Amino acid sequence: MSRLVNGPGRFVTPSVMIQFSAVSKLYPGGHEALQGLSFAIERGEMVFLTGHSGAGKSTLLKLIAHIERASSGQVVVNERNLARLHRRQIPHYRRSLGMIFQDYRLLAERTVFDNIALPLIIGGYDEREIGRRVRAALDKVGLLSKEKYYPVELSGGEQQRVGIARAVVHKPALLLADEPTGNLDPDLSREIMSLFQAFNRVGVTVLIATHDVGLIASLPYRVLTLHNGRLSSGEGGAS
Amino acid sequence: MMPRRRAVTHRPHAPGAAPEAARVRRKNSGSSRLRRYLSLHIQAWWGSLGRIARAPLASFMTIAVIGIALALPGTFLTLLANMQKITAGWEGNMTELSVFLSKDLSNDAAAALTTELESWAEVESVRHITPEQGLAEFQRTLGGDDWLTLLGSNPLPGVLVVRPTVEQAAPERVQSLAERLRDLPEVESVQVDMEWLQRLHAIMALIERGVWILAGLLALAVLLIVGNTIRLTLESRRDEIIVLKLLGATDAFVRRPYLYAGAWYGIFGGVVAVALVSAVLWGLSKPVAQLAALYHSDIVLGWLDWVTAAGLLLGAVVLGYGGARLTVARHLRRIEPD
Numbered sequence: 232m233s234r235l236v237n238g239p240g241r242f243v244t245p246s247v248m249i250q251f252s253a254v255s256k257l258y259p260g261g262h263e264a265l266q267g268l269s270f271a272i273e274r275g276e277m278v279f280l281t282g283h284s285g286a287g288k289s290t291l292l293k294l295i296a297h298i299e300r301a302s303s304g305q306v307v308v309n310e311r312n313l314a315r316l317h318r319r320q321i322p323h324y325r326r327s328l329g330m331i332f333q334d335y336r337l338l339a340e341r342t343v344f345d346n347i348a349l350p351l352i353i354g355g356y357d358e359r360e361i362g363r364r365v366r367a368a369l370d371k372v373g374l375l376s377k378e379k380y381y382p383v384e385l386s387g388g389e390q391q392r393v394g395i396a397r398a399v400v401h402k403p404a405l406l407l408a409d410e411p412t413g414n415l416d417p418d419l420s421r422e423i424m425s426l427f428q429a430f431n432r433v434g435v436t437v438l439i440a441t442h443d444v445g446l447i448a449s450l451p452y453r454v455l456t457l458h459n460g461r462l463s464s465g466e467g468g469a470s
Numbered sequence: 471m472m473p474r475r476r477a478v479t480h481r482p483h484a485p486g487a488a489p490e491a492a493r494v495r496r497k498n499s500g501s502s503r504l505r506r507y508l509s510l511h512i513q514a515w516w517g518s519l520g521r522i523a524r525a526p527l528a529s530f531m532t533i534a535v536i537g538i539a540l541a542l543p544g545t546f547l548t549l550l551a552n553m554q555k556i557t558a559g560w561e562g563n564m565t566e567l568s569v570f571l572s573k574d575l576s577n578d579a580a581a582a583l584t585t586e587l588e589s590w591a592e593v594e595s596v597r598h599i600t601p602e603q604g605l606a607e608f609q610r611t612l613g614g615d616d617w618l619t620l621l622g623s624n625p626l627p628g629v630l631v632v633r634p635t636v637e638q639a640a641p642e643r644v645q646s647l648a649e650r651l652r653d654l655p656e657v658e659s660v661q662v663d664m665e666w667l668q669r670l671h672a673i674m675a676l677i678e679r680g681v682w683i684l685a686g687l688l689a690l691a692v693l694l695i696v697g698n699t700i701r702l703t704l705e706s707r708r709d710e711i712i713v714l715k716l717l718g719a720t721d722a723f724v725r726r727p728y729l730y731a732g733a734w735y736g737i738f739g740g741v742v743a744v745a746l747v748s749a750v751l752w753g754l755s756k757p758v759a760q761l762a763a764l765y766h767s768d769i770v771l772g773w774l775d776w777v778t779a780a781g782l783l784l785g786a787v788v789l790g791y792g793g794a795r796l797t798v799a800r801h802l803r804r805i806e807p808d
């Protein structure tokens with residue numbers, strides 16, 4: 232879609248959102264969670280990441296979010312080489328991402344509304360803008376009536392949707408989702424997936440780690456398959 | 471949506487979300503950005519007060535310890551200031567120079583010298599003790615036989631007891647007055663009964679130094695108490711801090727509520743300290759007045775003055791904020807997402 236804009240002399244062409252080059256991740260203790268991964272994800276692409284439990288899906292997402300660091304190789308996201316990211320640049324970098332966690336990571340002491348507003352408060356948006364955007368996000372995940380609830384008062388699936396709303400409320404360029412449908416029934420899963428597709432249609436790059444092979448098979452997107460820390464399919468460019 | 475996104479991809483260093491944020495920011499003038507910045511601070515300020523209120527017992531303990539730790543030196547310093555005022559009065563009342571006159575000076579000449587000395591600016595009063603009065607005094611204290619017949623003649627010189635004015639009562643001033651008296655031809659020697667005064671001054675200086683050292687130690691204790699309270703809060707909010715960092719909060723953003731919490735502890739602790747010092751002084755004021763009445767003195771215990779009260783409050787806030795700052799700087803870096 233934006234391949235027209237390849238400028239001269241760029242280290243990474245701007246049409247690429249995520250570029251892994253021979254990336255390995257060795258956890259302290261010696262477990263090699265990822266081994267020599269190389270792949271690229273185009274800007275505006277939607278990609279599934281799958282593989283058995285312990286294959287390294289979460290690890291891969293953590294490398295992109297700069298939660299973990301690559302032991303060797305190079306991770307470039309949105310034209311930033313993460314190895315060269317200074318400590319003080321990390322917050323700004325993370326604000327360009329939307330993350331959905333396997334374990335939701337909501338703040339128990341804050342209401343649904345306040346949880347979803349967090350990225351906007353952190354980003355320094357003004358109050359009116361915050362109210363408008365949070366309600367829009369709540370509407371998209373179908374929780375408009377629960378804005379005053381606390382996370383404990385919600386079902387697992389509802390909490391997951393709050394996490395999704397929080398991840399997209401600041402309109403990130405890149406959405407990373409770790410098992411976003413893990414706690415949802417098939418109908419809701421499909422609904423959430425169509426939500427991701429809608430984000431993708433307006434240009435957001437989406438990377439979803441999931442076990443849900445049935446769901447993946449029903450959708451026309453590229454699939455990266457990890458097996459014991461190695462890619463076994465999907466490393467090519469966009470299909 | 472699309473055209474804007476494409477424009478975004480043209481800019482080499484723009485991360486994806488920044489244009490979105492930049493667009494919103496661009497709409498706003500500088501003054502509204504300042505307003506938003508201030509509102510962030512104000513939110514953190516009142517928010518941290520709310521959190522303190524939500525853990526009332528722990529907060530109360532911290533505040534009480536700060537209050538007591540600061541009330542101790544506050545009380546001692548106020549009492550010391552009172553004591554210095556009182557002893558300054560004593561110096562004038564109790565410092566005396568004994569001027570021993572030449573043996574051959576007549577009583578009339580001594581009386582004339584008395585009148586002359588009384589006219590000196592630095593002299594409050596002069597009392598003349600003739601050799602005869604001196605011997606009579608001697609005899610009265612020691613009792614016994616007729617000392618004059620025993621000794622043959624009166625060995626005592628005439629003595630002028632000079633008392634300096636209050637302004638001249640400080641040890642160095644008294645010394646220079648003694649020098650001046652010693653230079654007079656009629657004077658044999660001058661004795662300054664000042665040792666006790668110098669001792670008193672030395673003791674007071676020692677007490678003052680001690681109080682300041684105590685104040686320093688207690689200030690350190692306050693730093694540690696606040697630091698420890700904030701450290702516990704940080705630990706209990708570990709998950710929240712990690713989530714904030716994951717969502718891209720800067721260190722300043724994460725840190726702010728904890729620094730303000732430290733300042734709040736300081737403010738409340740300072741108020742408690744001022745209240746405690748006032749209560750202690752009030753409790754002491756009656757016995758002090760009774761004691762003073764017994765000595766026919768009009769000494770009253772002074773209140774906590776504004777300067778000390780303001781100093782206590784300011785010190786408490788600085789210590790609270792400082793204690794939080796030290797702890798947060800050390801611990802926040804260790805709380806990272808994993």
Ligand SMILES: Nc1ncnc2c1ncn2[C@@H]1O[C@H](COP(=O)(O)OP(=O)(O)OP(=O)(O)O)[C@@H](O)[C@H]1O
Nearest residue numbers: 258259260262264283284285286287288289290291
């Ligand atoms: N912090 C860590 N320290 C050491 N080893 C780790 C750490 N995190 C993950 N691992 C190991 O790395 C491997 C990959 O873990 P990862 O969480 O990436 O798997 P996953 O594909 O997300 O699995 P799942 O589908 O069960 O979530 C696992 O064998 C795990 O034990």
Ligand SMILES: [Mg+2]
Nearest residue numbers: 288289333409
């Ligand atoms: Mg995982």
